[in-house]
Amino acid sequence: MSEELAEDLANFWEELDLEVEATGELSPAAFFSIFARVAAENGDCTDLVHTPVAREARGGFQVDGVAFDFERNELHLAVCDFRQSRELETINARDLDGYFQRVERFIETAVEPSFVAALEEESPAFQAAFPIFENKLRIRRIRMVLLTNARLATRSQPEASGEILGIPIVRNILDLRRYAQIVRSRGAPEPIEIDVEALNKGPLPCLPAHGSSGTYEAYLVALPGELLAEIYGLWGARLLEQNVRSFLQAKTKVNKGIIETIQNYPGMFFAYNNGITATASGITTVPLASGGLGISSIDNLQIVNGGQTTASILYAKDNNKATDLSEVFVQMKLSVIEPDLVEEVVPDISRFANTQNKVSEADFFSNHPFHVEMEKLSRRLPAPPRPGSFASSKWFYERARGQYRYGQASGQARDRRKFEVEFPREQVINKTEVAKYALTFGQLPFLVSRGETKFFLEFAEGVGDAWTARQDDFNETYFKALVAKAIVFRRLDKRVGQADWYKEDRAYKAQTVTYCIAWLVHHLEKVHGRELNLLRVWNEQGLSLELEELLMGIAPQVARALREAPGTVKNVGEYCKQKICWDAIRVLDFSVSDDLDGLTLLKEQASKGLTDARRLKRTDKDIEFDILLLQIPSAAGEILNFARTRRLLSPKSNAALATLARGKINLALPERNAMKNLVQRMQEAGFDFGKYIPD
Numbered sequence: 054m055s056e057e058l059a060e061d062l063a064n065f066w067e068e069l070d071l072e073v074e075a076t077g078e079l080s081p082a083a084f085f086s087i088f089a090r091v092a093a094e095n096g097d098c099t100d101l102v103h104t105p106v107a108r109e110a111r112g113g114f115q116v117d118g119v120a121f122d123f124e125r126n127e128l129h130l131a132v133c134d135f136r137q138s139r140e141l142e143t144i145n146a147r148d149l150d151g152y153f154q155r156v157e158r159f160i161e162t163a164v165e166p167s168f169v170a171a172l173e174e175e176s177p178a179f180q181a182a183f184p185i186f187e188n189k190l191r192i193r194r195i196r197m198v199l200l201t202n203a204r205l206a207t208r209s210q211p212e213a214s215g216e217i218l219g220i221p222i223v224r225n226i227l228d229l230r231r232y233a234q235i236v237r238s239r240g241a242p243e244p245i246e247i248d249v250e251a252l253n254k255g256p257l258p259c260l261p262a263h264g265s266s267g268t269y270e271a272y273l274v275a276l277p278g279e280l281l282a283e284i285y286g287l288w289g290a291r292l293l294e295q296n297v298r299s300f301l302q303a304k305t306k307v308n309k310g311i312i313e314t315i316q317n318y319p320g321m322f323f324a325y326n327n328g329i330t331a332t333a334s335g336i337t338t339v340p341l342a343s344g345g346l347g348i349s350s351i352d353n354l355q356i357v358n359g360g361q362t363t364a365s366i367l368y369a370k371d372n373n374k375a376t377d378l379s380e381v382f383v384q385m386k387l388s389v390i391e392p393d394l395v396e397e398v399v400p401d402i403s404r405f406a407n408t409q410n411k412v413s414e415a416d417f418f419s420n421h422p423f424h425v426e427m428e429k430l431s432r433r434l435p436a437p438p439r440p441g442s443f444a445s446s447k448w449f450y451e452r453a454r455g456q457y458r459y460g461q462a463s464g465q466a467r468d469r470r471k472f473e474v475e476f477p478r479e480q481v482i483n484k485t486e487v488a489k490y491a492l493t494f495g496q497l498p499f500l501v502s503r504g505e506t507k508f509f510l511e512f513a514e515g516v517g518d519a520w521t522a523r524q525d526d527f528n529e530t531y532f533k534a535l536v537a538k539a540i541v542f543r544r545l546d547k548r549v550g551q552a553d554w555y556k557e558d559r560a561y562k563a564q565t566v567t568y569c570i571a572w573l574v575h576h577l578e579k580v581h582g583r584e585l586n587l588l589r590v591w592n593e594q595g596l597s598l599e600l601e602e603l604l605m606g607i608a609p610q611v612a613r614a615l616r617e618a619p620g621t622v623k624n625v626g627e628y629c630k631q632k633i634c635w636d637a638i639r640v641l642d643f644s645v646s647d648d649l650d651g652l653t654l655l656k657e658q659a660s661k662g663l664t665d666a667r668r669l670k671r672t673d674k675d676i677e678f679d680i681l682l683l684q685i686p687s688a689a690g691e692i693l694n695f696a697r698t699r700r701l702l703s704p705k706s707n708a709a710l711a712t713l714a715r716g717k718i719n720l721a722l723p724e725r726n727a728m729k730n731l732v733q734r735m736q737e738a739g740f741d742f743g744k745y746i747p748d
Contacts, residue, residue, distance in 0.1 A: 061233035062141050071478060077550025084135045088200040089118055092227050095235050095243055096291035098129040098198050100504025102626055104181035114159035121184040126193040132156050134201035144203040153224055156197050157217050164189045175560055175616060183624050193371035198225045211287040223287060236455045244353040245288055253280050256339050256347025270389045278381030282367045293360045311365040319380035328384030329359025336389055422736045423520050424452035424484055430532040439594045448536050449476040451483040482539050488512035490538040496575050498567040502629040537587035544596050545604050554609050564629040565612040568638055573607060575639045583653035600652050610643045681742060682718045689714035699738050706731035
């Protein structure tokens with residue numbers, strides 16, 4: 054085993070042990086949670102519900118996770134191969150086939166009315182089978198993913214694997230090596246290597262459209278609809294990693310128009326459709342027998358504009374197998390970017406390619422200055438020492454996947470130990486978790502229950518609007534409250550996982566936790582005019598015994614209420630995703646203590662604290678801006694080049710920058726304001742001013 058693979062294995066087991074400790078779950082459930090989360094973030098599947106069900110002996114089956122994507126009519130199923138051994142094991146092709154065949158047998162079983170009718174509605178087997186049974190006539194594609202902490206001998210790609218019940222199947226594998234590579238990528242999309250010549254049964258003719266600029270090369274392609282559908286059918290949302298405006302459903306006018314053109318005027322598709330914009334980190338070209346140039350393979354393909362077109366073509370094909378795509382061609386502008394510049398250039402191409410349709414900042418939220426601000430606060434703001442500890446530490450805000458691991462691994466052993474003391478592993482929060490905590494305390498548990506992908510976009514849109522309206526709200530007090538919410542949520546999640554009443558029926562824990570906290574927040578506000586004292590939670594870096602017992606008194610009542618859904622509800626998990634569920638839960642009169650003074654604040658007290666924090670934030674920003682102005686003269690060239698290439702300069706900001714470059718920092722008020730606006734626009738475009746501000 055290589056040194057890198059040995060380190061990957063050690064990191065995985067460390068992650069698993071921490072997950073078990075943090076959640077109170079058993080190792081197989083913690084393994085599923087970790088791998089399913091990475092698979093969903095990477096685009097291999099949508100957010101999966103844990104539904105461990107298996108039957109051994111002849112004709113046995115197994116499914117560990119399920120989700121139905123109503124927007125694409127795709128069924129996602131996961132099967133786990135969790136190895137208890139801490140030595141790295143290898144999985145072979147025969148084992149792979151065996152696992153996928155067990156999933157297929159479950160599908161065949163789940164569509165039988167007698168099987169579903171015999172199941173207890175709260176059982177994992179019912180939760181796995183019912184989405185298949187209920188949607189069997191809607192399913193247009195089945196995506197299976199094997200999650201395993203073993204090592205696959207050869208690198209795998211998504212594979213079309215025939216049909217079941219007349220529905221096409223795509224198989225995918227997430228083994229330990231691939232899992233580790235995704236984590237190490239720190240949020241960058243996993244490279245997609247497409248053998249165009251094999252899929253297209255020959256090279257794809259192309260026309261060089263731009264001489265090499267040293268940064269990129271450009272090609273124009275008439276892409277066959279059949280090929281585009283096949284590529285999207287295999288890789289799905291991974292193709293749209295950089296284009297968050299991915300196709301959702303064929304209900305808007307533009308999507309209906311695309312599908313109508315495919316069905317009724319396929320030969321005119323090239324003329325009627327605007328086409329797609331794509332990027333790649335490399336291509337292989339070959340001379341065509343008929344003359345000209347052809348593309349035989351593409352590395353790291355990303356569709357940055359044209360997600361609706363791409364998905365509509367596959368939708369039309371899946372929805373009606375008689376659809377003929379042989380006359381459908383899509384114009385594609387393909388920019389081939391130097392690999393080292395992909396992360397910098399591709400987001401800009403996506404941004405400018407989408408200016409034809411208004412795109413909100415939420416669409417590019419992973420680079421939003423909100424994350425930059427939270428990251429900055431987390432690096433400088435020490436948390437009070439925990440009970441029994443004399444040293445303070447910090448909470449690490451991870452705005453890109455693997456950021457903590459990367460920082461932890463850099464430097465000498467002494468430096469790594471110092472880093473881990475300053476930023477303990479259990480004090481890492483990422484942007485998706487922040488969304489979950491904020492929406493829970495915002496009394497939106499039904500959104501949280503819809504899964505990470507959907508609730509994060511809801512959170513992104515809300516915070517994007519709030520940031521535009523009043524940035525000063527995102528200050529130290531906001532960050533402390535955010536951490537306090539994380540402490541409350543995580544502690545309740547662990548306590549529920551350890552509770553005897555939960556161990557008797559390990560279902561709906563995630564829904565129970567978010568609904569429990571949301572109910573308490575709602576109850577305090579409506580009945581008492583108060584809210585939780587989150588500053589106390591921050592100062593104590595934990596929950597008081599009174600607050601912990603209050604929550605643990607409410608949790609089983611919430612769990613029982615969720616299970617006692619109206620008789621028309623067949624799937625409690627789906628019911629929890631609906632606002633009608635929250636409307637029913639929030640008005641219930643659960644038994645709670647009336648002694649809340651030490652745990653809560655009056656709303657007026659909380660509002661005054663926010664006002665004071667906002668005022669302090671404005672002062673801090675002015676001081677920080679003045680410090681930045683002192684540093685700009687030495688960096689004026691880099692700043693000017695960045696702003697010009699992205700068309701961010703206004704006449705006043707250009708004049709202000711020229712003044713600063715001459716060493717004059719006493720700007721007139723109009724130029725000072727213009728410079729502030731330029732700094733904000735550059736930050737939103739990804740420029741890091743932090744490196745110019747001394748610690």
